[in-house]
Amino acid sequence: MRLTYKPTERKPGRSFMARQDKIPCIEQDWHYHKELELIYFIKSTGTRYVGNSIGNFGPGELYLIGSNVPHLFRNHKEYYENNQEIEGVDLIVVKFEKEFLGETFVELTESSKIQMLFEKANRGLKFSKAVSYLVHSHMVGLVGSQGLASVIGILNILDILSISENCKTLCAEEISHSFRKDEKERMAKIISFLNENFDKKIELKEVASIANMTPNAFCRYFKKRTKKSFSQFLNEIRIRHACKLLIEGRLQIATICYQSGFNTLTNFNRQFKSLMNITPTEYMKKYETNVEVA
Template identity: 35%
Template sequence: MRPVPAKILEGKENEVFDTKVVNSPYFSTLFHFHEECQINYVVESEGTRMIGDSIESFSHDDLTLVGSNIPHVWHNTEKYFIETENNSVAKSITLFFHPEKVLNILAQFGNTKKMADFFQLSKRCMQFTGKAKSEVKPLLIQLADEENVLLRLSLLSKILHILSQTKDYHLLTGAGYTNTYHLKDNDRMDIILKYIFSNFTKEIELKLVADMIHMNKQSFCRYFKSRTQKTFVEFVNEVRIGHACKLLTNIDYRVCNLAYDCGFNSLSNFNKFFKKAKGLSPREYRMKYTTSPLSIKVS
């Protein structure tokens, strides 16, 4: 899936920010990037989100900040594309803002170093939790409906102030991540990622995926790592671990077959990779992220 450059505020050159409300059967699967920073609140939906080199499952009530020119996509689970009768919907509110234009405005009133530092940190991309998320959600909803220019500016200021001051977040991308995608990549990465996101619970053969974009295995491995900064196996396993984390936080889910439900061919490989990726065993992860952990056997 190649990320394409998007012009979010095209035709609105004098505008510093804008909002977008999505209420559709599923989110767009276009992998893209743009100069504007993006604060995204998922009201309702679930699937896999890829931001830079971060691959995680997402669900409702997810609040993230994507920095300038960082490739990203929210890809819904398969049911959103094939089970139209189940009334699954994808709802989100997104605030786009141009960081340089915001800083130029703020510079008229004082020192902008702290905000500039925050915008630089946003290139690592951030997921917000706790009090900060609770405070920002109603402001985003209000901003999406507000038409008065002064009130909109006030709401933007409040949102940026809260997010730039809080410690209720974790960084999503690696410290050394850079956007290495090229516009000449055509549609090869689109084919690869859509196939992975749709088939990660099953065995995925490297040769099959390489054949899909007419490469031999060696060339494909070099190509894939140059674009994602991960080996193919690492990438697929991170998608699977993200799905496992979602299952573990559902206290109604019985985890005796967790490894196999996520596409791993052995329990020992699953436990080993999960601990490496999350720094916790599956048991410890569930106890940390649920208030009423079930008695489970995962190792």
């Protein structure tokens, strides 16, 4: 996998793009584009990479990704194995440029909150499910709308999002201009390798060789670019996968530990509680009683 730049997808005569995808699985590389992107998952689960942020995603979640922010939404492995129990993916994607209604639009006094929303999107935004519920009908209606009705539709969505306080920034700092093109491609190779091998033993020198660096140089580079140590970043990928298995409730915690790439249950418990502020057992029980964990 390499970082790819995706050109504008909107059709001639349209100021933005809106589509609904019903597909078996998400097939994409780590990528970026000039447009801001709204992604609404109706059906789908997996792991998200936005800038230097890692997390799981699931049904009913809504994200806003800023201009030129590298990102990847990847389904869990079973989606790519023709598993008949998997329902597939149903999502809505809306892409638009900051100036899609003209350069002076975001400078209007009435648009000040939307301008702030666009700025916050440079760190990636995840909205609460309550907000997703508020915009659900607007997102669905936007896909088939045309003409002025489509413009009114997207403005309604942006207005709701701009005044909502129920959103979470995914990255500690703006990401859109923190990587040069060659660095983005190098990081894409690293993320691809980790995504495919996190459940196995990974040697530091093996990852460093992918980046064409010595282990020491790689550690300095990785920490500078992601604001996280390599081991912390890898553990986050493993813990997010463990969360998915814990929610499913089909496996014993010890089995989940090893399937997530940890070699001891003690280390797994310690790393899980450090990241999630709760033990694996407590996490599983929360979902057994249908109480959502933040």
